[in-house]
Amino acid sequence: MNYEQAVAWIHSRLRLGIKPGLMRMNHLLEELGNPHQKLKTVHIAGTNGKGSTVTYLRNVLQESGYTVGTFTSPYFERFNERISINGDPVSDGDLTLLVEKIKPIAEKMEQSEWGAPSEFEVITAMSFYYFAELQPVDLVLYEVGLGGRLDSTNVIIPMVSVITSIGMDHMQFLGNRLEDIASEKAGIIKHGVPVISGVHQPEARNVIKETALEKESELFQLGQDFSAERVALLDKGERFEFQSPLQHDEFDLSMIGTHQINNAALAIKVVELLVKNQEMKIEPEHLKRGLKKASWPGRMEALSATREIYIDGAHNPEGVDALVKTIKERFLHKKVTVLFSALHDKKLRPMISQLEEAVDEIGFTSFDFPRVASVEELYEASAHPHKSEVHDWKKYLEEKIAVMEEEEVLLITGSLYFLSEVKPYLLPLLENYRKK
Structure with a gap:
């Protein structure tokens, strides 16, 4: 199989449509040896802001010397971008190897009680195998594809869960009320795993708060437990003040907009928790440099x-x-x-x-x-x-x-x-x- 054939096979799965649920995903991963269980991860859901929050985190962690995998969607210029290490997309050769590994399992599943995995399920499984077996990394940032509760990525137990925002999108899958959509996004909250929220609507916040209580997960809410306020409009970015019980400092961004200040604040809070829980070692200068360097295609x-x-x-x-x-x-x-x-x-x-x-x-x-x-x-x-x-x-x-x-x-x-x-x-x- 060559690269073009590999990508064509992946895209051929689109005919199966969107198939919410985790049973197929769990079976597919079991056949692969459960690679997702070997990974350190951060899980990021939300209507908007997921990609920007991922890129802030990736740049900070890279500045600190870590090798960082990212799983994002959609791709901007090339399919391979969806599975990247330190911002470099998976090579054509590795992507082809991943398809050769997963294709026989996926085709065998067509005749099983679980049914054939969808395109997104196949790509998600490929990413787990890539980061765990082919090109091991220190940590992976997983962006939810759609919703959260039934999303293919929701098989991981992350170190931190993040919900960036809630908005009226994909309502045919997630529901017509903010509370319904919030409930689906809050489905990524795992028992005892801290969760960070950038959600601003009271009715959506309440759903996340209730879910966090049920799961005994400590909740950190932007605007309540930590804050970020613009200090200056820079020619090519933003300057803002971040405040939490652990720090009070100013940061510069190269990305533009109040929403980017909020996304960066979520990333800073993730870093605080990773350091506090001794998962990662990140110095203040790495945090500042990483945030300033971060850029994400197609966002202002x-x-x-x-x-x-x-x-x-x-x-x-x-x-x-x-x-x-x-x-x-x-x-x-x-x-x-x-x-x-x-x-x-x-x-x-x-x-x-x-x-x-x-x-x-x-x-x-x-x-x-x-x-x-x-x-x-x-x-x-x-x-x-x-x-x-x-x-x-x-x-x-x-x-x-x-x-x-x-x-x-x-x-x-x-x-x-x-x-x-x-x-x-x-x-x-x-x-x-x-x-x-």
Whole structure:
């Protein structure tokens, strides 16, 4: 089997859809020798902020000399990114080996009482085997795929559990009320394992608090047990003050937005617990350097040194809310143009109306992807006086960048799948402008 065949086999599992539940996962792992039981882990759930919290933690732990595995989704530019060590994606050769290991087990399961494992279950199992057997690491940061309670990653007993935020997303799987969604996310809380929460809605907080009590897990709530407040807007980031019973200090970030301050605060609290429980040795300078170095593709990512052009994966109402706050904080006196594309199973009208209040012009486009919303569907959902249908986003961006003025901001946002097409197209184009 070569790499292309291996990836094609993984993607062929998509036909099985999303299959919540842990019975298949437990059987698959048993056949592999239960590699997940050999790993030290941190488990991270939440509607938004999971990827950023992972990247803050990874950078801090790397600065401290640890080898850190990460399991994240979706990938941004290349499939291999989902399973990485110290930020380097799994090699094509190792990924192929992993498929060769798991494929016969998965195919045998098709005829069993458990049924065939889904794509996500297969990838999760591959990651466990990779980090435990093929390329052993000091610690793995596991990002939940969907929800928490029934997610494939929820077979681990981590050192710390984290719930970053709760929002109205994936409601067809998780429920229509914040309490229902919070209950699913709180499903990652394990007996006696400390849990850190960045959730702000009272009704969702109560669910997490009750679950933590039931599981006899110590709960650390952002805004109550520790806090983070912005001190200054930096040109390329944030400065904030962090306060907890264990420390009081200022930190700089290279990532932009109040929500990134909150994500960084969660990461700091994880570090505090790992040090306090003598799981890891992390010095204050490692913490500061790691947070400053951290970057995560597609999150208010600046693509040009000479023009204000950003991409941001605001793909649900909470993500758009965070983006709108950032626009109002940073670009209040500038002309802001947005190019937006999204999947049609998202809450399109609320997202678009939120965006409209903060931008001067908004263009709606589409791209080649299943479930993508049409240009017309997005345009019709908008009431902005300066809206446009963009049927050729490449041509639109070329023309827009050519006439951008100094006090103008271009923001490409919406689906991360869209941004993963935009970024590799834009970078060489912007490099040519820089050379002129």
